[in-house]
Amino acid sequence: MIEQISIIGGFGKNGQPEPVKRVDFKMGDVISIVGQTGSGKTTLIDDIELFANENTPSGRKILINGEAPESRFSNNVSNHPIALITQHTNFLSDMQVYKFLLTHASIRGSKDPSAIVEETIDFANQLTGEAIDLNYAMTELSGGQTRALLIADAVIIGNSPIILLDEIENAGIHRTRALDLLKRYEKIFIFVTHDPRIALLSDCRIVMKNGSMNDVITTxxxxxxxxxxxxxxxxxxxxxxxxxxxxxxxxxxxxxxxxxxxxxxxx
Amino acid sequence: MKAIICAGTPTSGKTTVLKHVISKLKKKGHRSAFLKIDVQYADEDTLFKEEFGIPTRKVYSGELCPDHCNVMVLGDAIEWAEKEGADFLIVETAGLCLRCSPYIEGSLGIVVLEATSGMNLPRKVGPMLSLADIAVVTKIDLISQAEREVFRARVLEAAPEISIAETDALHGIGIDPIVEQFCKSESVNYPLYLRGNPPVGTCTICVGKKEIGWKQHFGVVRPLENQNFYRGE
The missing domain is CATH 1.10.287 (Helix Hairpins)
Known part of the structure; x- marks a missing residue:
């Protein structure tokens, strides 16, 4: 069971040690990562996603429950406790939405795949403007619908304990509703964001500067x-x-x- | 010496994966030799020679099926690599017809599959996947995690025992576990046998008869309506 994730600071762009030496997040936390373009926000979430162990350019270390993560996490993507959804993440498969979700739910060993698929679609549709048609090919979905479905799939079918969302405000999904909905699930959500609303609705925010974690501000x-x-x-x-x-x-x-x-x- | 065969559809990322593997093997102090088998164009031999300073060879199979070509030339290639003092002979082959498996019994066989080529790819590539030891899945950074999971499940459905290495080879991510398996694998052990059976026999198309329709041919022929092969006149 994952209870806590920690980032141990490494080095910034100029090779200097990061001002923030350690940050801990526990289940249920909502965190934002803010900073200018080029300040290292995406690198930070990539480090988290990869479970950096002083083996990425930043030299950061990610700990789960205070220890270096088990290798079973990286050996099978279904065991990976982190789902990363970026502005570029897309569906490439032209399977029908319903069929794909059902396949994914079955792989995850769901006892009632069709119920969980319905919950997923329902979640996604609360975030989008126009409802997703279950018979659509996944590649036919709009950018906003894709992002909404990716989030819903990661939260409900994937049931990932840690979810990283990179600038989802640009995807045309309903932000406040997304935050409200997400807070109902006991997970760690980390948003890379330029949106004051998402940043201030988070429990705390990491301020990035010159490739470093420069500060952690609690709301x-x-x-x-x-x-x-x-x-x-x-x-x-x-x-x-x-x-x-x-x-x-x-x-x-x-x-x-x-x-x-x-x-x-x-x- | 270990002989390692790497197969995969064109543009799946075989060369990029091998580039990172060879570089990492070199850093560990291992010497690689490289053989590329392709149908009509390949420049990996020159690239690898320039970049790593290792002995390389290239064979164009031309009129011959590249997997058949592999069987023909591999014996000589192993002797050549041994003379060159290599610890690893790495063979990259096109594996185009998806019926053969180019792997050698007892030696490591790798198939490279691109995650972007659709969820059905693992169901389509036959023995190239089902008889391999490692499936390297490339371009994982381009698809969603959900799709990665489905792709992985489909690979395991075709080859339940296979070990899967998911990579973003362009950025060199996920290569280490492949290098580990290279090092752990068995050395070349004579006599050398092909893993699995090549597809049946010759037909008149193989020897250059161009007329269309099964009635024009003899040997192993098949009409559209009959799913079974049978011997015609």
């Missing part, structure tokens, strides 16, 4: 208040986006009426 009471306001502003923009997506015209009246309904702008 405090003040930030928890601020994120409520950010949510409102973000929802405002999402509403306008939805409006335009649905083919409507954004008139000045609609725009101003909507602005009036935002509490934080009218205090």
């Amino acid at each position: 405090g009471v003040e930030e928890r208040k601020v994120v409520e306001v950010i949510k409102e502003l973000d929802d405002l923009l999402l509403d306008f986006r939805m409006h335009i997506r649905n083919g409507s015209v954004l008139t000045e009246k609609i725009f101003e009426d909507r602005l009036k309904s935002v509490k934080c702008l009218n205090n």
Whole structure:
């Protein structure tokens, strides 16, 4: 059973030791990794995914329950406790969605594959705009649908204890709903993100700079208040986006009426 | 000396995998010799010679099936590699027709399969997979974890005893376990036998008769409607 995962700091881009020497996450934690483009965010999650053991360029070490991971994790991908979903992860198989999920569920030894497939599709559909058609080939899904299904598959069928999500805000899935849904499952979620909403809804965030883990900031009471306001502003923009997506015209009246309904702008 | 045969469909990443393996063997102080068997074009012999300074050879099978060509030339190749003082003879072969297995009894046989070529590939490649010792799955960074799992299950369905090495060979990830198995494998042990049976006999197409339709041929022939081979007139 995985209870805790730790990152032991290595070296940054210039070869200097990382300011953060060790970070521990326990089951149920939601963590964000933030930083400028090129600051080393993706390298950090790659290190986690590979169970780096001072054998990657960063020299970092990943520990599970305080110890170097067992080799059975890396020998069979089904035992691998980490699912990584990036902006580039795609389905390449043109199997039908339903058939593929059923196959995956059976490989994972599910006693009731069709029930678990239904739960997966249901989860995915809560994250997407348009519902996924079970008869579609996986390659026919849109970018957002693919990302939603990948996440749902990793959480429910894969039941991976640790899930790494690289910039999913760009994939057009419903972020707040994703966070709410994910928090119901006892797992470690690590988001690489540029999105203030995801970062501030996390329990803590690792700040990357020049290839190093520069700081770990725990989301405090003040930030928890601020994120409520950010949510409102973000929802405002999402509403306008939805409006335009649905083919409507954004008139000045609609725009101003909507602005009036935002509490934080009218205090 | 150990003789290791590596097969796999074109563009599956055989050369890239072997490049990393040879480099790692070299760092461990082992000397490799390399033989490439292909149908009409290959430049791996020059590449490997330049990059690693190892003895290399190339054979074009031309009109002959590359797996048949492998059987013909392998005896000479082993002698050549032994004279060169190699610890490993590594043979890369195209394995095109998917009916033969080019592996030698007792020696290590490797099949390279690309994860991007679809979930049905392991069901299609026949003895090239089912008679191999290691299935190296390449390009795993390009597909989802879910697909990796299904692909892996399909490989095991075709070859339950096989050991699987999943790699992102382009970035040199996942190569170490393959090198380990190279080192652990058996040395060449005479007499040398092909693992598994090559497909049946010769037909008139093999010897250059070009007319289309089974009625134009004799030897082993088969019409569209009959799933069984039979001997025609």
